[in-house]
Amino acid sequence: MSFKILLVDDEVELVSTLAERLSIRGFDVKWTTTSEDAFKQVESYNFDLAVLDLKMPKICGLKLKEALHEKFPEMKFIFLTGYGSEADFKTISDQIGEEFYLVKPVDIDVLIDKINIIIKSKGQRTPS
């Protein structure tokens, strides 16, 4: 059974291309550019992981995570950020307790390493 990932980022070209690249690597990926559509998608599909942009219109990634986590406590999260450096975001992430984050532009191998850590923590098999 494929590991199901939801990508949410308001940059359509970014989120659609990243989704395609993850699909090539054997993940079951859906994507959206809005938090409203993210809520709709999680209602109809049982995602294992959501990869969220930290800064989005209307609702930030952290608020979206809180809302999704409340409804789907098993879902895991990775954040993407346009912050200047990982050190900048670490200051914030230390305060909020988020350890899975990546600074844009993302190295897909690093993203997959983080995804694989989550897959293993759920007792599932990584795609070959």
Added chain:
Amino acid sequence: MNTISDENVRFFGKVVASISHEIKNVMAIINEKAGLLQDLTVMAQKGMALDVNRVQTIADDMRTQIKRGDAIIKNMNKFAHSADEDIKEVSLNELTGLIAILSERFASRFGATLSFKPAQEGLTIRTRPFLLEFILWDCIKIALERCGEDKAITIAVEKSDQGAQVQFFIRNENFPDSIIIDGLSWQLDDLHADLKVQKSKPQMVLLLPKDIS
């Protein structure tokens, strides 16, 4: 006048931070498109058919993002140079249009859209460009915080008896009669400008003299 202040530096920092996020997004997209080209190449090396049209589309997408990045950097450059001279003659259409563009990402965080209507005829005023940008940015922020359900703001430049005016139309019946502009008071004084609220429209109007010297 105050040539530099904490508020000025903070404003400069906010705008540059917003621009840097935009540039990061452009770079992130180019990074993914380049990565996808690599992925397709690896797949082709393994014997899968390479779709030439797909490769062409990805290359076109990359070129689009490079043009987008170039436009963002040009605007950043214009903004940075607005602090070169304390007082100078500026095109109000150009300066207001620049701040409207630079505010778009900020507006999107409110789920709002900004539209800009330049004056039909070119309109130049002699003013303090950086300070005027500061005030326009803050006016947009004030409008965004009060734009109600419609989430649409129109910024219009017009000629006026005194010189020029920039109107901020907000479709919100509950727009307040007055707004607290303490944070802008010395900047407005330095520009010999005034900010008025017209609840009947509703709109805010920034009144600017033709020449402050």
